[in-house]
Structure formats: structure tokens, C-alpha cells
Amino acid sequence: MSGHNGHDPHEISTAALDIDDLTVAYNSKPAIWDIDLRVPEGVLMAIIGPNGAGKSTLIKAALKLIPRAAGTVQFCGQPYEQVRSLVGYVPQRGSVDWDFPTSVIDVVTMGLYAKLGWFRRPGRQERMLALHALEQVGMQDFAERQISQLSGGQQQRTFLARALVQDARIYLMDEPFAAVDAVTERAIITILHELRARGKTVVVVHHDLQTAKEYFDWVTLLNVEVVASGPLAETFTPKNLRQTYGGRVAYLYDDQSAPATGEE
Numbered sequence: 001m002s003g004h005n006g007h008d009p010h011e012i013s014t015a016a017l018d019i020d021d022l023t024v025a026y027n028s029k030p031a032i033w034d035i036d037l038r039v040p041e042g043v044l045m046a047i048i049g050p051n052g053a054g055k056s057t058l059i060k061a062a063l064k065l066i067p068r069a070a071g072t073v074q075f076c077g078q079p080y081e082q083v084r085s086l087v088g089y090v091p092q093r094g095s096v097d098w099d100f101p102t103s104v105i106d107v108v109t110m111g112l113y114a115k116l117g118w119f120r121r122p123g124r125q126e127r128m129l130a131l132h133a134l135e136q137v138g139m140q141d142f143a144e145r146q147i148s149q150l151s152g153g154q155q156q157r158t159f160l161a162r163a164l165v166q167d168a169r170i171y172l173m174d175e176p177f178a179a180v181d182a183v184t185e186r187a188i189i190t191i192l193h194e195l196r197a198r199g200k201t202v203v204v205v206h207h208d209l210q211t212a213k214e215y216f217d218w219v220t221l222l223n224v225e226v227v228a229s230g231p232l233a234e235t236f237t238p239k240n241l242r243q244t245y246g247g248r249v250a251y252l253y254d255d256q257s258a259p260a261t262g263e264e
Contacts, residue, residue, distance in 0.1 A: 015038045015074075016039050016041045016043075016075065016170045017039040017062065017073070017074075017201065018038050018074045018075075018077070019035050019036065019037040019062065019073050020036055020071055021034055021035070021036065021071040021072070022035040022058070022071030023035070023068070023069045024054070024057050024058075024061045024066060024067070025069045030069075031057045031224070032057050032061065033224050035225070038229075039203060039218070039220075040201075040218075042196065042200070042201060043202075043218040044202045044215070044216050045202065045204065045217075045218035046205075046220070047203065047205050047206065047220045047222055048206055048220070049221060049223045049227075049244055050244070050245050050246075053222045053244075054223075055205040056175070056205055059089075059174050059203070061073070063080060063087070063172065064080055064081075075087050075170055076170070085166070086168055086170065087169070087171075088166045088168035089172050089174075090159050091159070091174050092174045092175050092178065093152065093155055093175075093179075094178075101146065102147055103145060104139065104142050104143050104158050105143040107159075108130040108158065108161045109165070110162055111133070111161075111165040112126050112129065112130070129165050130143075131143060133161040133164040133165040136164055137158075137160050137161045137187055139154060139161060151181075152179055153183065157188070159176075164191070169201065170203070171195065171200060172203050173203070175207065177207075177211075178207070192204070212232070213232065216232055218231055218235075220235075221236075221241065221243075221244040222244070223243075223246075227244045228244075
């Protein structure tokens with residue numbers, strides 16, 4: 001089937017995320033089908049595809065948040081259960097109960113629970129780490145604010161701070177740019193580029209084809225199956241995009257606008 005790239009042995013040994021034959025079905029209809037995907041360490045990767053392509057399903061199945069019909073997933077060469085603290089997750093903002101009575105700093109501190117264990121209460125050191133993460137996302141003045149009082153962009157930045165405080169090796173983010181203001185979008189992309197500069201791996205479900213070329217250096221095109229995956233310059237092509245979206249993306253390109261090569 002198309003989309004299976006040749007596996008070079010060096011890449012397998014250093015893959016931050018390694019997915020083999022992953023299938024997820026809802027009511028016996030495949031949401032994602034036979035996914036093979038290798039994400040090398042230190043890349044900033046977008047998962048792109050039309051609505052209903054299975055982008056969020058792929059991330060959730062990798063994290064065992066939803067059942068897998070088949071397949072295996074490894075993070076840094078290990079099953080998720082064994083390396084949970086190395087994996088940061090930013091869920092879709094709409095999937096969270098924002099009326100829950102808790103403060104911004106408490107939400108961020110939750111990112112430390114994997115390291116703390118559930119029975120040790122966070123102390124001064126953890127609070128300092130949480131405040132530093134909030135500072136990184138421009139939210140330090142909101143530390144004591146109730147999360148129900150935040151705007152959408154502020155909620156998203158709180159989530160990002162919670163992931164940052166964990167200091168993971170690989171981050172999975174589900175539509176972090178959805179319905180945020182321009183200031184938050186710039187703040188998020190700055191942080192993603194900083195994470196990559198520090199050697200972290202970041203995998204982002206992304207819906208905007210126009211910004212993909214500017215923001216990411218690696219891309220996986222998905223429509224239930226993997227159409228193509230690899231460096232953006234090689235993968236984000238009109239042919240692959242047409243195959244992913246069923247021919248509806250010709251307007252994106254004219255003769256002058258070949259995909260960017262990922263420089264910032």
C-alpha cells in the first residue's frame with residue numbers, strides 16, 4: 001500500500017515514536033488503518049489531513065486513550081506505560097471541563113505528577129517550576145486565576161505550560177492552534193521551535209495547510225491511511241496533498257509557490 005516508506009535501520013534505532021500496523025475502528029469501520037509511522041528524534045512534525053482522516057484518533061490511540069484494534073506503538077523504543085514521564089500530551093481544548101474549580105497554577109502543576117507520584121504533594125520547588133512554565137507562555141500573572149475565567153487562548157497556553165513543566169522528550173499536541181488568537185498562535189509556535197532547538201520531538205495535529213510550510217520541518221499526510229511521511233520539503237507536495245484531500249487543494253499552489261524547505 002502507498003505511504004510505507006523504506007525503513008532504514010538507523011532511523012528505527014533513534015525513532016522518538018515508532019508505530020507499526022496501527023488500526024482503530026469505531027463500530028467496525030476503520031478510523032485509521034494499518035498505520036506505519038516513524039518519527040525521528042528532534043523534529044517538529046505536523047499530522048495533516050481532511051476532517052475525519054483520523055488525526056486525533058492516531059494520537060489518542062498511541063497514548064492508549066482509546067482502544068487499538070491492532071498494532072504496536074513505542075516511544076523512544078519502549079511501550080508508553082514504561083516511559084509515560086517522557087511523553088507530554090496537550091489534548092484538544094474542547095475536551096476539557098473548564099468549569100472545574102481549580103486554579104491555573106494547579107493545572108500546570110499536574111504536569112509534574114508523573115515525576116512526583118500521586119502521594120507526594122507538590123511543594124515549593126514544584127511551584128517554582130510551574131511558575132517558570134507559566135512565564136514561558138506569558139501567563140505568570142494568571143497563576144491564581146480560576147480556569148473558568150480564562151479566554152480560549154489563555155486556556156490553550158495553560159495546557160502548554162502543563163506540558164512544558166513535565167520536561168518530556170516527545171510532545172503530542174492535538175490541534176493546539178484551533179480557535180486561538182494571533183498572539184497565542186505566535187507564542188505557541190515560538191515555544192515549539194524552542195523545544196525543537198533543545199532536541200525535543202513535537203508531533204502536532206494541524207489543520208491549516210497555509211501555515212504548515214512555515215511552522216513545521218516534517219509532515220505526515222493522513223487520510224485514514226498514511227499517504228506520505230517525511231521531511232516537509234519532500235513530502236508536502238501538490239501530488240501528495242491532492243492524494244490526501246482528493247484533489248481539492250490545487251488552489252494552494254501556483255508555479256512560484258513550491259513548498260518551503262522549513263527555514264524560519
